[in-house]
Amino acid sequence: MELKGKLIIITGGCQGLGLAMARDLAGRGANLALLDLDQAKLDQAVTRLTTQGVQVRAYLCNVANETQVIDTVTRIAEDFGPIHGLVNNAGILRDGMLLKVKDGQISTMSLAQWQSVIDVNLTGVFLCTREVAAKMVEQQSQGAIVNISSISRAGNIGQTNYAASKAGVVAATVTWARELARFGIRVAAVAPGFIETEMTASMKPEALEKMTSAIPLKRMGKPEEIARSVAFILENDYFSGRVLEVDGAMRI
Incomplete structure (x- = not known):
């Protein structure tokens, strides 16, 4: 797909990986609809x-809220016209062990910890994909949907909720690619490894060094590298139903 003049929706689009994707796609001439929960950061992103x-508009939207997603996709179609792509990037972390034992006392991951991550990372992807795909069919506009999974989808200690959500995203990706x-x-996914973000920048130096040393390429990925991977999928009309792993050779 030639991206110049096409409309791409990015969830979680005002910071981190989402903003890097937005910059890259804007550089390729795509118009953008950015969804997030921080109005100030959305406004900053639009200005930049x-x-x-290119044309850029911001929309406050909780991707886990069905009514908000339906209303937002409707507004985007009214504002821009045909939709050509969606990047399901919005996601959260609520890391914790399934259970821990300290001084003979057992503590467990709460249902709230589990549900909050599933709601955003998996249900949010479902809702956004459902509404955008339906609108694209209604508009008779062809294009692509890119879901952001993770290296952790194979399972990772302390990330039961996150790993489950990202594995679910991959299963849904394959299913939707065949259905749509x-x-x-087209529907495909990117599975990033450890990437330089605000979150990793706040880690303790010793933890950061330990994590980096385990990566065969001996460095974390850059947001721009994930952004280029997303653009590759959007532009390559024969890439569908697959996961593009961008992890420095460190699949867990």
Whole structure:
């Protein structure tokens, strides 16, 4: 798909990986609809990105809220017209062990810890994909949906909720790619490894060094590298139903 003039929706689009994706796609001439929960950061992102000569609009939206997702996708279609792509990037972490034992006392991951991550990382992807795909079919606009999974989808200590959500995203990706192909809609995923973000920047130096030393390439990935991976999927019309792993050779 030629991205110039096309409309791409990015969830979690005002910071971190989402903003890096937005910058890259804007540089390729795509118009953007950014969804997030921070109005101030959304406004900043719009101001920065519009200098690249594309149309950019911001939408406050909780991707785990069905009504908000339905209303937001409707507004985007009214504001821009045909939708050509979606990047399901929004996600959260609520890390913790399934159970811990200290001084003979057992503590466990709470249902709230589990549910909050599943709601955003998996249900949010479902809701956004369902509504955007339906709108694309209604508009008869072909394009692609890119879901952001993770290296942790294979399982990772302390991330029961996160790993389950990201594994679910991959299973859904393959399913949707097969279901939506008849409408000219491709669906694929990117599975990042450890990436330089605000979160990793706040880690203790010794923890950061230990994590980096375990990566065969001996460095973390850069947000721009994930952004280019997303652009590759959007632009390559024969890539669908697959996961693009971008992890420095460190699949868990």
